[in-house]
């Protein structure tokens with residue numbers, strides 16, 4: 001739950017007075033054009049930048065001001081924009097890096113790895129392959145798999161469709177739907193692809209120039225004239 005969050009960089013205030021809440025088990029969209037402040041909101045939730053104002057609660061506990069690794073341990077995983085896998089490490093090594101919080105709990109590590117390989121059988125097949133030689137879609141899956149290694153209760157996805165072919169994007173979204181349905185994982189999906197995102201999610205927020213302009217069920221947002229005009233090319 002974000003309450004009146006403002007955050008930015010230097011003298012630039014990128015987002016202002018952001019209030020949003022996500023319930024356990026929900027699949028929620030945050031849509032907005034390039035530069036609207038979507039990534040800034042995710043970075044603020046995961047502790048990469050500190051809010052200037054406002055509070056963030058997770059499971060009722062304040063997490064704003066906590067270090068990123070503490071927020072990971074609290075149960076939030078962030079898949080940043082642009083994938084950012086370690087190209088010179090193998091698939092398995094990338095996943096190991098993601099499972100760093102289980103250093104002293106090998107059974108938990110094993111459990112997390114089994115889960116990731118069952119969600120992404122392709123990663124299991126390619127466990128020894130260097131991440132840099134995977135296709136774009138496979139790298140995105142690896143980035144998500146790496147985040148899942150922490151066994152999060154909230155998954156933050158930043159524009160996972162970026163740079164992927166339409167067919168691969170569809171596969172990715174179907175995978176999110178499956179992940180949400182089968183594991184009950186809570187997901188906040190940040191996207192510019194508004195139409196598709198609003199088809200897959202339950203609720204959504206529309207961000208414009210650092211402010212939340214609309215918040216509603218995804219079905220209602222899809223038929224909103226403003227959303228249609230700006231984001232759905234109507």
Ligand SMILES: Nc1ncnc2c1ncn2[C@@H]1O[C@H](COP(=O)(O)OP(=O)(O)O)[C@@H](O)[C@H]1O
Nearest residue numbers: 009012014032033034035036037038039040041
């Ligand atoms: N590291 C940064 N330093 C300075 N300004 C930034 C930085 N990252 C983003 N911004 C600015 O903050 C605003 C919001 O950016 P961002 O959150 O990345 O938007 P989005 O993810 O919606 O495209 C933009 O005006 C952008 O130029």
Ligand SMILES: [Mg+2]
Nearest residue numbers: 038039081159
């Ligand atoms: Mg962004």
